[in-house]
Amino acid sequence: MKAKLLRNGLLIDGTGQTEKAGVDVLIEGNRITAIGSGLQVPSQYQPEEIDIIELNGKTIMPGMTEAHTHLTWNNSLYIQDIDFAPIEETMVAAIKNAEIMIKSGYTSCVSAAARGRVDIAIRDAINRGTLIGPRVLANGAEVSATGSFTDLHPSHVQVSGLSILADGEDAVRRTVRSLFKEGADLVKLNVSGESLTPHARNEMTLYTYKEVRAAVEEAHARGKRVYTHARSSDSVKICVEAEVDIIAHADFIDDEAFNMVVQNKDRLFIVPGLNWLVSTIEEAAQYFGQEAIDATGYKEGLEIAIKNMRRLYKAGVRVLPGGDYGFKWCPHGGYARDLEHFVKLIGMDPMDVIVSATKYGSQIMEMEDEIGTIEVGKLADILVVDGNPLEDITILQDHSKLEVIVKDGEYITNLLEVAHQVGDTVA
Ligand SMILES: [Zn+2]
Incomplete structure (x- = not known):
């Protein structure tokens, strides 16, 4: 070289x-x-x-580091399409998405769930030099409770797609153990809902403390970490108390949850995924109709998210860019839109935004001594x-x-x- x-x-x-x-x-x-x-x-x-x-x-x-990545989300219109896509097509798309990501200036990424073992295979191939892509922390399928927002099909239809349903401590433990056995660097749990799925809204808390804690114990016993989707205030409290490592969204936090996050700021990372909200509000109505988008409550949700991210930022919490890219209205390649939202919506100093995308990125990658500055x-x-x-x-x-x-x-x-x-x- x-x-x-x-x-x-x-x-x-x-x-x-x-x-x-x-x-x-x-x-x-x-x-x-x-x-x-x-x-x-x-x-x-x-x-x-x-x-x-x-x-x-x-x-x-x-x-830069993209802190909420889904290489296997294939710019599809419906989340169900991610579930139903044959794994072979998903693999090909994910290989391309890894290349798009690094050519967008992101030299590392933290996966926030993937189909099957695709992330793991891509990570290994990139590390061997056979594929072009960022440094990847690989994830497995979304670990979810029955009825979660990623439990998308009628109960008589069995799909082994983007999520694994695991109810109760034992099932969560078994699932997490199996994902780590398969080579995941971290696991993802859906602790709250997500209003794009009408039966599991943002403000619903769908896992119990004991279930989340079981996942954390299994992960930490192996020197690995837990990444959660947590929007409701209660879900964030459960995550902090259970010692989850990375929390996505955390937008509906009340004062108590806010204080808990701040008290744990040295070990926690918050990834709000602002562009998910912004692009859904601004660009998804053409596909789903304005009524459906209004029904998600994202518009009001974005205002609350902005207010809470502002106070988390001011309190010195590490708030990182990463935004659920991989849907038709927020496709791969647009990752740096989150940086713009940090400046224009949260009011972060541009230098702090760069630090968040680079130095904090190296911390969430657990490579602080090697990259990020x-x-x-x-x-x-x-x-x-x-x-x-x-x-x-x-x-x-x-x-x-x-x-x-x-x-x-x-x-x-x-x-x-x-x-x-x-x-x-x-x-
Ligand atoms: Zn996500």
């Missing part, structure tokens, strides 16, 4: 420190080995052994962006502006001219 010298960039290093102009970054092998101004090409390199890229002030930042010694997961995302966070949604994407020291994308000696302009 060639060394790479990125010259004269605007460095946003992911730590939250003020951005710095005129910075060079040297990548040797898969690691960042020097950062500074006017770096020289190390003398051991012949010209053909190093790529020199002049950035002229373009932004250098860490690769641009520091000497870390793995080279790096983006070069044409423009400054601190001035306009939406440029991260424009894939043509992600001019260089490097993961583990290797190019995923490079749209810029490469020289081999300082001053050369020849590719």
Whole structure:
């Protein structure tokens, strides 16, 4: 692998420190080995052994983490279609989605459930170098109670699709044990409902403390983690008390639940999935009719979510971007819309949004020592962006502006001219 010298960039290093102009970054092998101004090409390199890229002030930042990923959700209109799709077609789509994700500037992702063992197979193939994609924390099917929002079929129809129904502590334990046996990095439990499924609304709590705690015990005994879908206030309280590690949504929290989350902020991650709400409100009516969208209560729900995410952010809770992409009205590739919602709806400082997508991303990946910031010694997961995302966070949604994407020291994308000696302009 060639060394790479990125010259004269605007460095946003992911730590939250003020951005710095005129910075060079040297990548040797898969690691960042020097950062500074006017770096020289190390003398051991012949010209053909190093790529020199002049950035002229373009932004250098860490690769981002998508914290609520469903590689196997295939941009379908109905959630039932995810359930019914043959696993072979799902696999092909997921391979493509992994490539879309990394080409969107996301060099890692945390899965929030998948069909079958698809995530696991994709993670392993990416790690072996046979597929292009982000670093993946793989998940299995959604572990759900009978009647949950992912229990989508009449009781006389058996489908082994996006969820595994597990009722009672023993069944939850058995399911979680089996998912870890199959190679999952974490498991996903649906603790509250989700109003797009009319029989299991947001405000319903569908698992008991004992069932959630059983999953946490099994996960933690193996050094693994539990990711939950929890929207109702009671479901969030159950999750915090049961020591769940990652909570998606957490939007309908009352003061008591808010205080519980804040007290546990050093070990908890909150992933609100704001774009799920925004895009459903703005774009799903054309498919389902306005009446159906109004009936979900998402519009009122979004206002409550914004209010609660604001206070969680101000209290120093780690709120991460990640947004249930993989439906027709919020397809794969749009991931950075969540960053825009963090700035415009929650009112987060753009620098904090970048930190949340990068440094906090490395923490939720459990790779804080290796990725998430641009520091000497870390793995080279790096983006070069044409423009400054601190001035306009939406440029991260424009894939043509992600001019260089490097993961583990290797190019995923490079749209810029490469020289081999300082001053050369020849590719
Ligand atoms: Zn989800």
